[in-house]
Amino acid sequence: MVSGDIAASNGGxxxxxxxxxxxxxxxxxxxxxxxxIYKGMGLYKDAIGSxxxxxxxxxxxxxxxxxxxxETYQGIGECCTCLGLHEEALSVFEIALDSYxxxxxxxxxxxxxLNYRIGCTLDxxxxxxxxxxxxxxxxxICRSSCVGNMAMITDAxxxxxxxxxxxxxxxxxxxxxxxxxxxxxxxGMREDPWVASLHNNLGICCWHIGKHEEATExxxxxxxxxxxxxxxxxxFMPALYQNIGFLxxxxxxxEDALASYTKALDLKLTQPSEDHVGIxxxxxxxxxxYFRMRMYESAMGCYRKALDIMESSIPxxxxxxxxxxxxxVKEYAEADEARRFGPA
Numbered sequence: 001m002v003s004g005d006i007a008a009s010n011g012g013x014x015x016x017x018x019x020x021x022x023x024x025x026x027x028x029x030x031x032x033x034x035x036x037i038y039k040g041m042g043l044y045k046d047a048i049g050s051x052x053x054x055x056x057x058x059x060x061x062x063x064x065x066x067x068x069x070x071e072t073y074q075g076i077g078e079c080c081t082c083l084g085l086h087e088e089a090l091s092v093f094e095i096a097l098d099s100y101x102x103x104x105x106x107x108x109x110x111x112x113x114l115n116y117r118i119g120c121t122l123d124x125x126x127x128x129x130x131x132x133x134x135x136x137x138x139x140x141i142c143r144s145s146c147v148g149n150m151a152m153i154t155d156a157x158x159x160x161x162x163x164x165x166x167x168x169x170x171x172x173x174x175x176x177x178x179x180x181x182x183x184x185x186x187x188g189m190r191e192d193p194w195v196a197s198l199h200n201n202l203g204i205c206c207w208h209i210g211k212h213e214e215a216t217e218x219x220x221x222x223x224x225x226x227x228x229x230x231x232x233x234x235x236f237m238p239a240l241y242q243n244i245g246f247l248x249x250x251x252x253x254x255e256d257a258l259a260s261y262t263k264a265l266d267l268k269l270t271q272p273s274e275d276h277v278g279i280x281x282x283x284x285x286x287x288x289x290y291f292r293m294r295m296y297e298s299a300m301g302c303y304r305k306a307l308d309i310m311e312s313s314i315p316x317x318x319x320x321x322x323x324x325x326x327x328x329v330k331e332y333a334e335a336d337e338a339r340r341f342g343p344a
Contacts, residue, residue, distance in 0.1 A: 025062070031053040031057070071110075115134045136160060139160065177198055242278065245286075254289040265286075296335045310328075
């Protein structure tokens with residue numbers, strides 16, 4: 001299997017044994033084609049073996065910076081990724097990247113693609129900060145050189161946007177995700193569940209940066225597409241209704257928010273595995289709506305349900321739950337005081 005030795009592989013053994021025909025590179029290309037067939041069949045170990053045979057010949061028959069060498073390393077890396085050998089894939093992808101020269105315009109697309117693939121591999125092993133840097137590098141190359149596969153550009157933009165959302169950098173995320181949506185539309189993807197995910201994420205960004213009208217449009221687009229394309233009970237739907245509830249509550253549309261929260265809650269309670277944290281979040285949101293509508297008894301009832309679920313079903317060591325519990329306790333006390341004494 002692939003190891004660090006591959007970078008120093010010596011094709012001399014193969015050539016000195018007299019097994020190579022007069023046209024050595026033709027043999028290397030033949031091994032590459034065989035590797036491609038194996039890869040297409042899902043026989044990744046066999047594909048790696050053929051790629052390595054091709055590489056053995058190329059390393060003694062091609063110039064050091066020949067693009068075919070980088071392409072072969074890339075093929076090995078892709079197979080390693082499919083086998084779940086992420087660390088090995090990273091090592092091989094980096095060798096492939098080093099084999100290209102950034103000042104050669106005809107290699108810009110290959111460099112962008114390799115950065116993207118390295119980013120995806122880093123994401124797979126939880127190294128999200130480094131992955132984001134690679135996605136950004138890939139997108140920068142594509143933008144500056146006007147090259148790149150649109151599907152890769154779209155996915156890299158989407159992945160970069162999700163990273164920025166997790167870092168709460170919502171304005172930057174909005175730009176990345178909007179670029180991903182435009183790329184998807186240019187490929188004819190308009191009523192696709194993945195496009196709905198982009199609308200949903202853009203809605204979240206818009207909500208956080210105060211673009212409430214656009215957030216409403218994004219959520220409605222996501223709802224329309226997912227309602228038509230996802231199977232009943234899919235977990236995306238309650239999450240979307242929950243997001244709509246947050247938005248409507250912020251906009252002061254409390255009755256509409258409560259209707260969305262109720263749909264989210266009904267869907268979550270019918271799922272095989274209950275999302276206790278999500279249910280608590282919905283009850284807290286409903287409590288906020290009732291409080292602002294001066295329906296203090298109803299608000300207290302929602303806060304009480306949230307606290308009961310926390311106590312019975314959510315471990316105390318879940319990140320963020322302690323402060324969230326304190327917040328709900330405070331909101332419950334405020335509702336109780338408002339119920340008893342009215343506005344100050």
